[in-house]
Amino acid sequence: ANIEFWYGNTGAAEKAIQDQCAAFNAAQSGHHVTCVGQGSYEVSMQKAIAAFRAKNHPVLIQFFDAGTLDLMLSDAVVPVQDVLPEVKWDNYIAGARAYYETSGGKLFAQPYNASTLLFYTNKTELEKAGITKTPTTWEEIIEAARKLKASGHECPFVTDGDTWRVLEQFSARHGLPIASEHNGYDGLDAEYVFNTTFGAKHLQNLVDWRKEGLVKLGTDTKAGNFTAAFNTGECAMMENSSGSYTASAKAFDGKYQITVGMAPMYEGHERHNTLVGGASIYIMKGHDKAEVEGAKAFLDFLRRPEQQMFLTAATGYVPVTNDVMDAIAKSGEANAPKYATAAVGIESMNQPRTPDTRGIRLGFYVQFRQVFMEETQKAFAGQETMQAALDNAKKRGDELLRRFEQTYKGVRMQ
């Protein structure tokens, strides 16, 4: 059958996706997939909504982590596990599964371009300041930062304060909840709690460290963007998505040495898994059998280790099934830079889990990310304290949750 797959990525990722589509079409003759780039996850989703209402929608659609609940409750998609019961879904790494699973343990979407948060340092600069051991905890980072600063380095650590980085991934690996009901997994009546957890302290720390000149925001840098600030050597450390590795390595080439490891912990906290980022693929309702067959074939194709390796190599996204690591090892390129993030990324996502680190299942969550950014930026700008900002964000976030609850009144949470 002829099927359509809508995705949102652009740039290098888009190119890789198109290559995979072409490869699929070349590899078999039963189906033909047309991969349609929509320019962004948002537009892709908007179009999917309009198209679904107009009964014009594709059979496969890719969407990002924050929209999971919206799609689960949409009644527009079918769980992949229902459509493809024969697949060995256990093969997916636990971190990725948990995020897209129903409460009954059924995988809703097939994880596709996955990422997670990692910690990057500019080894060359660190060594210049006399730091020989790569920091792994915040305490070490701050100590290193002080040294860097003392040695005249203007920008020891850089971040953009993004919700995903400073709240979601931080809370997960420190085992902290963001909202009650296990981040919404257990019901639509969840309420935000992040303002009362240790995460609040961390955010306050960031504010203080920024005042001290140890931490900079992307906008405080010459480059104007935190990744660029790190890549140009302006800043010495950052936490960032696995997806940025390729660009950084390329920028550092010949000038600096890079290290990449798991995102830092506070001392005295047990490390838990980080969440899977990026996006996954959903099967939409309302298509005939042949098309569903085509969709299944394409999903099977994408799941293949060599396809995942291809995507990882081309984009920096991490593999999502356990067998890929073996394949990489077998390929003899295990130490190649293009796979540098794969092992550490999977390791990070495979850390011990608690019910609060499965993922995030909260309504209007995309909007909440905006709210959180808005409020914390005010705190960074000194307009209000971080605690006040977080309290505000909680308040506004709860309103969103309540409205979401009302909108989906009567819909059963899966």
Add this chain to the structure above:
Amino acid sequence: MNAIDMAIRAAAANITLSGVTKAYDAETVVIPPMDVELRAGEFTVVLGPSGCGKSTLLQVIAGLERVSGGTIVIGGRQVQDLEPKHRGCAMVFQNYALYPHMSVFDNIAYSLKVAGMAKAERIERVGAVAKMLGLSDYLGRKPGQLSGGQRQRVAIGRAIVREPGVLLFDEPLSNLDAQLRHEMRVELAELHRRIGATTVFVTHDQVEAMTLADRILILNKGRIEQFDTPKAIYHHPASVFVAKFIGAPPMNILPVIGDGTVLRLADGQVVAQARLNGAYQLGIRPEDILIGDTANGHVVTSALRFREDLGSHAILAVELGGSVVRIATPFGAEIPDHSQLFLNLPASRLHLFDAESGKAMPGAFGAN
């Protein structure tokens, strides 16, 4: 005459206005109900003071302004609700209204083009009109590059080239010099003779009015004061308004009082015999006053104020009974250089008007 000519050239037509009124808004009623008939082929000159509604009248006939009430019949058809192009009129605008983006040729030819006339014929027709108007050298220019008079001639050309059934002219010659004006006047008379369009011609020029008009329509604040032949208008003005409006200089008007036998000026001098009692206005034209002549009727005494020499003749302004009276001296006449003049106001040349209404009282002195 071919088919297109037929389409353009409409036969001259009667124009009948019945109860036509026009108000721009509630306050500015420009034309109160007006009834008038302009006969087919007749040349009507409209005269009236500035702002009395002359342009408005033309526009109402042309269909460019809607009537606020009443009916207009042209050639037997009620037209007050018709589009201008269905009324068969052509018009020269007071401010020319030339198409700025078209050359002189195209401006003039435009109506022919609209009527679908072939190019060759257009060129010929426009050429003839341009020649008559002295515009042959300017056919390629845009209006912006013409002098005021040249523009006015283009505007005339645009209207007459169609040789329509009704021609409306809004002060078409006001920007021309006397000579050209004179020539144009002759040309227009000739044109009118040839195509015989019913013509309505607004002007401020006395000579144009007297020479061109079959009848003159005198407007005063949108009302018809008199509508008659030039001769009648000049010699038998229906009111003080008309009397003062026609003639250059205009008729002298003096307040007089009748005591049952004679009419006396304010200073008591007797000007005429008349069996009238009460206050009246007496009119006499400047050229009808005889100087130092004792032969015909009463002689009055007056003081010379000043004189204007117009070359062909002179105008004397004298004081008579407290009013300034103008006298046109005959051509070549020797004017006595006294400060006191004896004047004779021939009874046959006197006009009498009601003091209140200003209406003429014909027959007061027999002759009139």
Add this chain to the structure above:
Amino acid sequence: MNAIDMAIRAAAANITLSGVTKAYDAETVVIPPMDVELRAGEFTVVLGPSGCGKSTLLQVIAGLERVSGGTIVIGGRQVQDLEPKHRGCAMVFQNYALYPHMSVFDNIAYSLKVAGMAKAERIERVGAVAKMLGLSDYLGRKPGQLSGGQRQRVAIGRAIVREPGVLLFDEPLSNLDAQLRHEMRVELAELHRRIGATTVFVTHDQVEAMTLADRILILNKGRIEQFDTPKAIYHHPASVFVAKFIGAPPMNILPVIGDGTVLRLADGQVVAQARLNGAYQLGIRPEDILIGDTANGHVVTSALRFREDLGSHAILAVELGGSVVRIATPFGAEIPDHSQLFLNLPASRLHLFDAESGKAMPGAFGAN
């Protein structure tokens, strides 16, 4: 007179043009080198055919068009490179050029406002001017809501309200009716007497020219044909051009041939005695021709073509020696109703011009 008044009212000033030329582009040389002096306080009327450069001349004096060459001196200062506002002139534009966005009051008051005059005084000054122009009722209107004549009066008001040293009028009365025109003429004369501005006045109206002008400047294709008093222009035209340009109807011009003793018309009739040989042009004004009069000089025979009755008098057109000759009958004269007329052309009233150049040949008949 207060300080602002001083700023606005400039004293009347001499205007001297030396070698002034103006060309819009290489082909259209509108004014070839011109030298002329307009005396302080003098009232100059500029006459000339349409398109001869009258408006251009005014604009050059005003500083609205730059001269292509030559110098202009106003009140002793070379001004040809100065801005209009430093030349002390006010101007009435041929097309009015009113500010469409300002009320009549604001249009008139604008120059006073620019000069910084206090509001109260502005109101007073504008009020006075508006009254004189009959505009008092329209002060609140926008130009778009006025009739042509009303607009023209606003344009006049705008210029005269400043009482400037130099007043330039470009056909300021062309859209007014005879009566109003007459009144305005008197007002302008009075105004000129009062403020004594050096005035340049373009008109097509003979009467205006004759009555208002201290001197008349006759332009022909940008060249000065004659610049003299009205009387001299009328009675002693310097050329056929001038002769034909002045007078309504204009002077009759007949080709004649001298045989050493007499001048003969084309048909051989003798019109005058003169010791001249060859071809000439003979001029005589319509009002100077005597009908059926055998007393003064030669009598010629002519055929009556048509007559125009102007009320005050009539114009007869006769054929004489192959040309049409116009005769103005005296006021009230009885005109013989024959088809053949005997005409007397008094020698003292004859003008002789060179056949080629058209230049007058004064003294040809002694008197002239």
Add this chain to the structure above:
Amino acid sequence: MIENARSLNTAAGFVLIVGIVYILGPLYLTLATASQSYEFILRNGLAWYPGDQFFTNAAHIFTETHIPVQMLNSLVVAFGDAFATCVLSLLSAYAIVYFRVRLAGVVFALILATIMLPIEIRVITTYQVASNVFSPVNALLDITGLNGLIADYFGAPVKLEWSVLNTHFGLIAPLVAHGTGTFLFRQFFLTLPKDLFKAARMDGAGPIRFLFDILLPLSRTSFAALFVLTFLSGWTQYLWPLVAASTSDMQTAVVGLARLVPDSEGEIPDFPMIMAGAVIVSIIPLAMIALLQRYLVQGLALTEK
């Protein structure tokens, strides 16, 4: 100008220089960046001075993206948008200003209101309409119960279908549904002397002739200006072409250009290539401006005065 106003002309010159610098500054930066290498940008951020990599970057655009093909789509969309906007706006402004229509004011208000909501915030519903332009008709038939009757009578209700998605028409039409042009022409018509209209009617010109012979020539400048401006905005449209066209060979160059910006936060965009793309994509609009510049702001004496 009448006098040589030195002070004003100096000021004017100064103002224009500032204006030109303000306009050219960002354009210069675009060009400078377009001529650097990706590595340069990774190290330095954007560039203040030009490098020598422009042709390399441009070659990338030509070999690795659909932009060259997409420029054809852009051309069709921009031209279609500009042409349709100009013509339809002219016609409707003409109807509103020169005809005695009782509801002219209401119609104008309805048209003008479209200026106020960008397509961005009605994209979902607009997409729904575009996916079946007869959907309002169907809905109307349903609501009025007519469809019930029809179904009773003919056995099946009316369900008309016509999707304009993925067509040039569909790309253009929603962009044309905009009131700026009508407003512009209306304002322009209001400044034309009334007597011209009258003169034309006296010359026998009916509505159509008046439109073509008088109004159109006199509106030439406005028409050209509107044409260029809508062409340019059609060319630079982003969201609607992105949504309305699904395949990359139906999409427009600007959409293609935006695709070069990576979505993932970690990656630094290849600004030199993007800017080179921007430069290439801007060539046609700039040529358009240069070509029609003459008409853009040419003065036109509206009266013969």
Add this chain to the structure above:
Amino acid sequence: MTSESSLFSHRWLPLLLVAPLMLLIALFFYVPVFQAFYWSFFLERPFGGGSMFVGWDNFARVLADPEFWEAGWRTIIFMVTASTLAVLIPLILALAADRKIRLALPARNVLVWPKGVAGASIGVVFAFIFNPFVGVLAPLNSAFPGIWAPGINGTDAFITLIAAHVWGGIPFNFVILLAGLQSIPKTMHQAAAMDGAGPWRRIFDVQLPLIMPQLFLTLVLEFTESVTSAFALIDTITDGGPGGATTLLVYKIYTDGFSGYDLSGASTQTAILMVFVVLLTAAQFLFLGRRINYER
């Protein structure tokens, strides 16, 4: 046309003339907008199904939301400052380019260029220009650290947006205003010059009043379009930040509704925005539009 009496009085032709545009507008503007209005009375699920009628609840909620009011205020401030500048600056440029000076011709060309450049690339460039460390204001910042920080300081971000908005707004307004200036008859200048008004004064007394129709056009369009065109700039330059300081209503509607799937909330805000802008435009027409339609 002021006097309505001199108009064509055809019955069907005008309808025919407006029909094509009206049809497009009905289809691609009013139907979608109506749909959105409809949603504002429901709690609407993005993919449809189970939408719930809630009457005026959405309005009550939105109107009670301080974020909405803040975004509203920001929108008004942006509308006023940005659109004033986006008319004023092109106006000054047009006045300059209207003069017969040598620079006028190249300026007329160059000033139209921004229209041809895609917004996506220009946002990046403006962000770079206003970067506090390497941008044009860097010297200022190194002299007084922290004085210019658009990434942190909301006002600075706002200024950046306005600068970019004005940049993009120059071509259209410049062209319209210049065309207006050029159509002023020469005699108007001459008359004013005779009245003693120098070129500076004529700007205010003659030129500006006479291009009122054009000024009105640009102002109305700016007022309405500043609301919409800001969208693309916010999206590429500030993302509504820092701290929401550049979240104008359109951007909020977009993020709430179309990245956050709160269709009802977004529709409600759309409805309110629409009513507000309609009222504003109507007011402009009533108070300004009336006065400036005089006949030349």
